[in-house]
Amino acid sequence: MLRRFFLVAFFACLPVASRAEEEPVSALLWLRCIQSGDNHFERCSEMFQSKEFTVSDRAGGFYYRSLTYLEQKNYDQAIADLTSAIALRPDFSRAYSTRGKAYAQKGLSDPAIADFTKVIALDPNASDVYYRRGLSLALKGVYDQAINDFSKAITLSPEDEKLYEVRAEVYKHTKLFDLAIADFTKAIAFNPDNVGLYENRGICYGRVGRYDEAIADFTAAIERKPDDFVAYNNRGGTYVLMERYSRAVEDYDKSIAINPKDGRAYFHRGVARFKQHRDEPAIADLTMAIALRPDDPAPYRARAHIYAEKNLYDPAIADAAKLIALTPNDGDAYLQRAAIYEKLKQRDDAIDDYRRALSLKPDSNDAKDGLKRLNATL
Numbered sequence: 001m002l003r004r005f006f007l008v009a010f011f012a013c014l015p016v017a018s019r020a021e022e023e024p025v026s027a028l029l030w031l032r033c034i035q036s037g038d039n040h041f042e043r044c045s046e047m048f049q050s051k052e053f054t055v056s057d058r059a060g061g062f063y064y065r066s067l068t069y070l071e072q073k074n075y076d077q078a079i080a081d082l083t084s085a086i087a088l089r090p091d092f093s094r095a096y097s098t099r100g101k102a103y104a105q106k107g108l109s110d111p112a113i114a115d116f117t118k119v120i121a122l123d124p125n126a127s128d129v130y131y132r133r134g135l136s137l138a139l140k141g142v143y144d145q146a147i148n149d150f151s152k153a154i155t156l157s158p159e160d161e162k163l164y165e166v167r168a169e170v171y172k173h174t175k176l177f178d179l180a181i182a183d184f185t186k187a188i189a190f191n192p193d194n195v196g197l198y199e200n201r202g203i204c205y206g207r208v209g210r211y212d213e214a215i216a217d218f219t220a221a222i223e224r225k226p227d228d229f230v231a232y233n234n235r236g237g238t239y240v241l242m243e244r245y246s247r248a249v250e251d252y253d254k255s256i257a258i259n260p261k262d263g264r265a266y267f268h269r270g271v272a273r274f275k276q277h278r279d280e281p282a283i284a285d286l287t288m289a290i291a292l293r294p295d296d297p298a299p300y301r302a303r304a305h306i307y308a309e310k311n312l313y314d315p316a317i318a319d320a321a322k323l324i325a326l327t328p329n330d331g332d333a334y335l336q337r338a339a340i341y342e343k344l345k346q347r348d349d350a351i352d353d354y355r356r357a358l359s360l361k362p363d364s365n366d367a368k369d370g371l372k373r374l375n376a377t378l
Helices: 002-011 025-034 041-047 055-071 075-088 093-105 109-122 127-140 143-156 161-173 177-190 195-207 211-224 229-241 245-258 263-275 279-292 297-309 313-326 331-343 347-360 365-375
Strands: none
Touching: 055 075, 055 093, 075 093, 093 109, 093 127, 109 127, 127 143, 127 161, 143 161, 161 177, 161 195, 177 195, 195 211, 195 229, 211 229, 229 245, 229 263, 245 263, 263 279, 263 297, 279 297, 297 313, 297 331, 313 331, 331 347, 331 365, 347 365
């Protein structure tokens, strides 16, 4: 999720001029040439190789042609042109900045960061470049440095809502929820109609146990976007944490009505119904969740638990086996099946699963106790 958020943020960045740079004559010339008719791209490209143009304008020609390549998503050719522009003008900060963006769009964080660092050396007050470098650092997982860059950008542009949002996303990802809440709150002050800000702040409130405030934020998101099934899911999840299961089910009902293909909503409604001691509707929901998301282990785990509680051991074992197939390194999956085998007095099978669980979770008291009980029956 975090990677997707930062990629979207990055691709929204457009090349911008450094305040320290003047617009070269090549900008207007390229625009006029490229708009003068069809099939003029090559002629316009050749024009800027003429010795009649200054070095600055030739560099500008490469730069503006790179923008055309970027529009075509031809990132390799754009990078080649920007590199040519930089060779002609080593202080061409826009070329470094745009090449950094092209590298980032190719998933090459290191050269992108190097180019943005060069821009900052040329113009230490380029707040947007701190933002871009912060995005690349976040995508690379260097979160402390990303936060530093976003903080510097905020110092330079304190009215820019997106800077608080991206820093909040990193705080959220690194589980610094109180700091994330503070930044989401600042972003909301600038943009009170941004549904995503309420949803993300609501998630953070939930993580720190401030459930009433989480409910308020998810409700605010729903008020602004009544068909937001994600907000209904999140509010339903918060009601589950508050043990208000009827309200949770109501929200999952609304979510499913909006998006009947969302297997996660069926899963969570199944869990809420189980908490209400409504086993059959819970099983039905979990079965639907599995049909929609057959590779999601969570519904198998939950349904196996319900089947075992109802003494329906064959389907419980079948679900536990599927769970193990999906998560072969999950010690808890083996523990779950071992407990079922133990109830069935299938001693050897239970011992095998407890041993496997212990190999995956060496500190598991449940596995140790299970083996102790079964060994005592010899």
